[in-house]
Amino acid sequence: MTQRPFNFSAGPAALPEEVLHQVAAEMLDWQGSGMSVMEMSHRGREFISIYEAAEADLRELLQVPSNFRILFMQGGGLAENAIVPLNLSRGGKVDVVVTGSWSKKSAAEARRYADVAIAADGASSRYCDIPAPGSWQLRPDAAYVHVCSNETIDGTEFHELPDLKSLGSEAPLVIDCSSHQLSRPIDWSRVGLAFGGAQKNVGPSGLTLVFVREDLLGQALPICPSAFNYQTVAEAQSMFNTPPTFGIYVAGLVFKWLKKFEYAGKQGLAAIEQRNIDKAALLYAALDGTDFYENRVAAHCRSRMNIPFYLRDESLNEAFLAGARERGLLQLKGHKSVGGMRASIYNAMPLEGVQALVTYLKDFEKRHG
Known part of the structure; x- marks a missing residue:
């Protein structure tokens, strides 16, 4: 077999070759169903089995606690920068730590719905360093604190997530982990919500993973669209609207590949x-x-x-x-x-x-x- 090129794309990015072969083999007929996954009803037993296996494998891989809900959503990481404040800000205060291009976008988007303060900014280092958590200026009444735990463009990563309680904050930590999810464990004891677009480590673009602690559900602003309301999506087990079925299927294959890696x-x-x-x-x-x-x-x-x-x-x-x-x-x-x-x-x-x-x-x- 001819060696494929090595694809260093930042995303959409390379997928495991084994997964691509399986997708190709099952394209016209998924496991004798007579249908491609792209042709299945998202409420049919065939796809429900794909969805349930994917969720279970993901929960096992990342050791996601039982008090977190896993949501399979659409819109990508950029859309989640709006969806998060629509769900969690309560129209109040949001603190953002700016460590590069993506967290700058997060702050700008959240300003549409909340009073945003920059708790720390790495601009003085040209975003080549992450401000020490001890230097962050956190407001005691912030609804949440947002960080991008890996900046895809600037190349910085939190190798340890900040412990907000040790910094005197009771706010939940929100992490945009789009470009390093499933590359390492996540310390869920320090996280209230994590989200990431799939097209780095998980699967094709069009799928977004959201991990939200149950006590943060039910706080959405009245203007939040129903399909973006975390409580609505959680209650419908990600089936409130038609989910990105093919993306979930490919992600599920990636999860199985990872489990046996x-x-x-x-x-x-x-x-x-x-x-x-x-x-x-x-x-x-x-x-x-x-x-x-x-x-x-x-x-x-x-x-x-x-x-x-x-x-x-x-x-x-x-x-x-x-x-x-x-x-x-x-x-x-x-x-x-x-x-x-x-x-x-x-x-x-x-x-x-x-x-x-x-x-x-x-x-x-x-x-x-």
């Missing part, structure tokens, strides 16, 4: 986390070991998923990208807002893909350094 003597989420640690360490070591390339993110908060880097001589950018494509290393161009390069190395990226990129980095430097 083995690496370094570990299995499941522990195994994928260890491989993610090893992949990131390999790439950061290659970037740090030369002055030809540069990663600007503070070492303590470097993302394992999204690694931005720059060529010191940016006149070589196009030659770098062209050479990478020739080697089957795709989608390495950085986001237009920050330039440079970016390697997104989500769960489906094998270690061999990162090794191939590191080899190319060294070869390109030998030719142009």
Whole structure:
């Protein structure tokens, strides 16, 4: 079989090849049903079995407590930046920690529905560092505190979620975990709500996962559309409107792939986390070991998923990208807002893909350094 290119896209991103093969095999006839999953009624027994298995596997993988509801929704992470304040702000105060491009968008969107204050802002570091939680200015009466726990564009990640209680806040913590969900465990004792678009580590775009603590249900503003009201969606088991059925099906296959994944003597989420640690360490070591390339993110908060880097001589950018494509290393161009390069190395990226990129980095430097 011909080796597929290594896809470093930030999202929609690479999916496990095993999952793609199964989707292709079942496209016309899912398990003898005579239907494609795309043709099934979302209320029929065939799809209900797919949905129930996906929810159960996801709850098991992330060890989601029983007092959290898992919602399969539409709209993506960007829409959730509006849906969260519609459900949780109560028209009051929301504190946002701005650590990059996505949390800036979250603050702007929440201002449509709430009194938003910036509790901390990493702008002085050009979003290459995360302000220490001890420096955050949190209001005692905030309805919730929002953080983006992994900034896809800027390449920063909270390796430990903040403990708001230790900071004197009783507000629930809301995390946008779009670009690192299922790459590591989540400390649910510190979280009130977590959400993420599927198109990084979970499945195709169009599906959004929401994990909401039950005591936060039932607070939606009167203007909140019914299909976006968390309580309504939870009571209907994500079937209030037609859910993204095909996305749930593919996500369910990814969950099964993750459950049996083995690496370094570990299995499941522990195994994928260890491989993610090893992949990131390999790439950061290659970037740090030369002055030809540069990663600007503070070492303590470097993302394992999204690694931005720059060529010191940016006149070589196009030659770098062209050479990478020739080697089957795709989608390495950085986001237009920050330039440079970016390697997104989500769960489906094998270690061999990162090794191939590191080899190319060294070869390109030998030719142009």
